[in-house]
Amino acid sequence: MLTIRSSRWAHCSALVALPLFAACSTISQQQEVEMGAQESQQVAAQLPMLNDATINAYVNSLGRNLASTTSRSDLNWQFAVVNTDVINAFALPGGYIYVNRGVLSRASNESELAGVLGHEIEHVVRRHSVQQMEQAQGANVGVGIACALTNVCSNGVAAAAINIGGTAVFAKFSREDEIQADEGGFQNVLHAGINPHGMLTFFQKLLAEEQQGGGSSAASSWFADHPGTQDRIADIERMLQENANRLTGLRTDSQAFQTMKRRLGQLPAAPKAATR
Numbered sequence: 001m002l003t004i005r006s007s008r009w010a011h012c013s014a015l016v017a018l019p020l021f022a023a024c025s026t027i028s029q030q031q032e033v034e035m036g037a038q039e040s041q042q043v044a045a046q047l048p049m050l051n052d053a054t055i056n057a058y059v060n061s062l063g064r065n066l067a068s069t070t071s072r073s074d075l076n077w078q079f080a081v082v083n084t085d086v087i088n089a090f091a092l093p094g095g096y097i098y099v100n101r102g103v104l105s106r107a108s109n110e111s112e113l114a115g116v117l118g119h120e121i122e123h124v125v126r127r128h129s130v131q132q133m134e135q136a137q138g139a140n141v142g143v144g145i146a147c148a149l150t151n152v153c154s155n156g157v158a159a160a161a162i163n164i165g166g167t168a169v170f171a172k173f174s175r176e177d178e179i180q181a182d183e184g185g186f187q188n189v190l191h192a193g194i195n196p197h198g199m200l201t202f203f204q205k206l207l208a209e210e211q212q213g214g215g216s217s218a219a220s221s222w223f224a225d226h227p228g229t230q231d232r233i234a235d236i237e238r239m240l241q242e243n244a245n246r247l248t249g250l251r252t253d254s255q256a257f258q259t260m261k262r263r264l265g266q267l268p269a270a271p272k273a274a275t276r
């Protein structure tokens with residue numbers, strides 16, 4: 001089984017015509033985009049995607065609106081929904097953002113979904129995963145993807161595949177990366193004219209769900225991949241206070257969001273996922 005990781009490295013070394021990963025120490029935007037495009041094809045093949053025109057159009061419209069405010073607005077940003085109730089979201093290099101259906105169903109308003117997308121967008125803006133590749137010495141980087149859990153990938157919509165989501169891309173992000181993605185994500189939401197208060201309410205909702213579920217809730221995957229949630233909530237509260245005078249007049253919700261929610265409610269349930 002070809003893994004996304006091995007294909008990436010093969011690609012990288014082929015580009016520079018040298019077998020040593022050290023040769024990949026600087027990854028250009030073009031290389032990054034090519035890697036992301038390759039990986040996105042594998043994600044689409046391995047994960048159950050929610051191919052609903054209304055929902056995809058809305059998520060892409062919101063996501064591109066957010067991404068257009070960033071320093072990497074030139075990327076061809078693509079947003080897709082994974083058809084699982086597991087709560088998670090992840091980003092591939094080059095501007096490919098995935099959000100699980102579980103996030104859409106938990107989000108009560110546009111502000112909450114924008115917070116999640118703004119955060120993932122910021123990981124790409126700051127090239128977090130690309131930096132990990134650039135710093136990598138040798139092939140033992142990170143956890144590898146997906147098919148490391150082999151039976152997952154050969155199983156079609158195998159439940160566990162869905163949990164790849166958060167860890168799909170390389171090693172996990174550090175707490176520092178997560179805080180950076182929150183802080184940049186907060187600004188991305190703000191610059192798009194949306195009230196970032198939803199970042200706080202969504203995190204609080206996940207935390208409550210996780211505490212109720214005793215560590216095996218639909219939100220557990222999120223907590224495993226996004227370390228330090230409680231510290232991050234405090235950081236977001238601080239940013240909300242500091243930016244209080246910039247928040248008046250910003251929108252919290254939209255008709256398009258509620259139309260998306262109604263459409264989501266009409267669809268057959270997501271395939272059952274195993275918890276990690």
Ligand SMILES: [Zn+2]
Nearest residue numbers: 173178181226
């Ligand atoms: Zn993150």
